[in-house]
Amino acid sequence: MTDYLHDLQFGSFLTPDNRRPDDTVALALLSEQIGLDLVTFQDHPYQPSFxxxxxxxxxxxxxxxxVRLSPNVLNVPLRPPAVLARSAASLDLLSGGRVDLALGAGAFWDAIAAMGVPRLSPGESVVALAEAIEVIRQIWDADARGGVRVDxxxxxxxxxxxxPAPSHDIGLWVGALKPRMxxxxxxxxDGWLPSLFYLQPGDLARGNAVIDEAxxxxxxxxxxxxxxxxxAGTFSGTARAQLDGPPEHWAAELTQLTLTEGxxxxxxxSDDSRQLRVFAEEVAPAVRELVGAARAGAVSTPRPATAVPLTRTALAVRATPAPAPRGSETVLDEAARPDAPTPDPDRRYTPHEQATGQHLVDIHDHLRAELEQLNDLIEQVATGMIGAAAARSHISAMTLRQNKWVLGGYCESYCRVVTTHHMLEDQGIFPHLRRHDPRLGPVVDQLQVEHELIHEVLEEVDRALVTFVSVEDGMADLRRAVDLLSDTLLSHLSYEEQALIEPIARFGLG
Structure with a gap:
């Protein structure tokens, strides 16, 4: 159960029918007029009626x-990726940055092969799409030196x-269902775009898990x-099935898909103008309101008529302890750390509140995984598999290195994706927690001090990599710097989880 906290968007998925081209265009114009964010079209180049x-x-x-525009999804086997990249960038420049690009590896291979391209197996089509994405990204990277090279x-x-480079960072979304994709x-x-009408129960959760792990x-x-x-569905007077009922039924179901499936x-x-109007003018505003209330920490939201009633249980999320023994002494004054307020032992939490607290652990687990990668990089430097410069390049791309620790690791990961009308980045989770429970002030102050210290330790690792090549025993200093980072960071993450999991579950993200 995961809400990735992206801003909500609503769009139309239209049939590019060439028998009534003016009607197709009219539906796209209507989508903009009624306030939808996105217009998308099917792409079947082998279909003569489209x-x-x-x-x-x-x-x-x-x-x-x-309104933003995207194919849904583009048939990559029939569109050379280098040409496609320039087409998308050109249209993005001409439209003022309104293009996204949803890609597919190809499904109807008899029709695709009949158009003159080699037939690919399912496994080959995944490899081909991965290569195409690399070509597209390199074409768009106009400031990089040298030509595009994908072998x-x-x-x-x-x-x-x-x-050319596009006007904005074009989202590359992929339509997929299978694990390799x-x-x-x-x-x-940058995105996963399946169709609900092709999914089986549990497919979204399973798909999210595979994507997150990868x-x-x-x-x-x-x-x-x-x-x-x-x-897709039906608007009717009474709730009868999934997306079959009145607008409030749709809103409740889509809200649950946001809060539990991300x-x-x-x-x-739909090519029905009346359905599009109801979706844009009644369903979309209701979903925005319900999701906004849930993200702000509301105790309950309306449920779809077919849903299981909201339940509350004891908080099941637990902090990850710092490992012992350690390779070094940390730079943190662990004895001076203030304790978080004792939570109400009788308090019970909704599934969404449990998931909100779990987000902190999930983000920290990502940082822990990167720390393992860093240690592996150092071992590769030690054995001569890679040079110090290459290691620095890898580390600079890590979240560990890019994170603005003075703002808070958790805040930096989440504030950038919370809806912009709720908060700005400099009004992150720490100010939010202070407002709701002033007793958390000393804890937040300590965490911010530790974020600055972690930044300094990361700088020391970088300096050790620089001097490694010119100092006879540079590896010893480098290992000490990484051991210090490991002990400092893991201690900090554990403390932050012990202090903030429960308040974040209780008060939400802001």
Missing amino acids: LDTWTLLSYVAARTST GIHHQVQGAKRG LRLIGRSA ATEAGRDPGQVRRLLNV VSTFILA
Whole structure:
């Protein structure tokens, strides 16, 4: 049960019917007029009854001014990735930064092969898509030196010129259901876009778990991956089934998908203008209100008629203890740490509150995993497998190194993704906790001091890497610096969890 705390978005999923092209365009224009965030179109280049999706996207971009645009999903086997990258960047520049790019590895291979491209097996199509994503990202990286070089099995690009860069960071979303594709999303993509009408019970949770694990293994924060969902259903007077009922029933079900499965973008597959209006004008505002209230710590939200009643249980989330024995002494004054206020022993927590507290541990587990990677890098330096410069480059890309510790590791991970109308980054979780329970003030002060100390220890690791190449016994100093970081960071993470899991579960994120 995970809410990744992305801002909510709502869109339309339209059929590019070439028999009534004006109607298709009219639905896209309507989507903008009624306040939807996103317009998407199917992409089946082998289907003669459909308009070409990229041409349609370009035409609609010229007819609109605010709504974002994306294929849903683009057939990559029929679109060379280097050309696709330039097409997407060009349209993004022309539209004022309104393009996203949802990609697919290809599904209907008889039709795809009939268009003249080699048939791929499911495993080969995953490899081909991974290579295509690498080509696209390199083309967009216009400031990098040298040409694009991807020596893949299915895509070989040797020295193509880079650019243009898009107007904004285009989201690369992937439509997928199988584990290999889900792992690719965790490693390389910005979003997961399945369709609810193709999913079985439990598929979202299982998919999230695979993506999160792959992201963590790749050194990424799983929260970087947006979870999107194509949905379809019926608006009726009474709640009869999933997404079959009045707007309030839809709102309650979509709210639960956000709070328990992490879905933050809902795209309605419908060519019915009346359905689109109800979705945009009644369902979307209600979901925003319900999710906002739940994220702010409301004790309950309306439930779908078919849902299990909200339950409350004792807090089950536990802090991870710091390991012992240690390789060094930390720079932290652990004896001076203030204790957090004793929680009410009779307090019970909703599943969402439990999940909110668990988020802190999840983020810390990612940092712990990166710490293991850092230790592994140092061993590779020691054995001569990589040089100090390469190790510094790897470390600089880690969350450990990029994190602005003075703002708080947890705050920095979450404040950037909480809805912008609720808080700005400099009004993060620490001020929020202070406001709700002033007794937490000394704990927050101590944590902020420790964040600054951790930053200094990280700087010391970097200095040790720099001097390693010029000092005869530089490895000994480097190991001492990393041991100090390990002991300091793991002690801090454990203390932060002991102090903040319960308050965060109780008060929410702000």
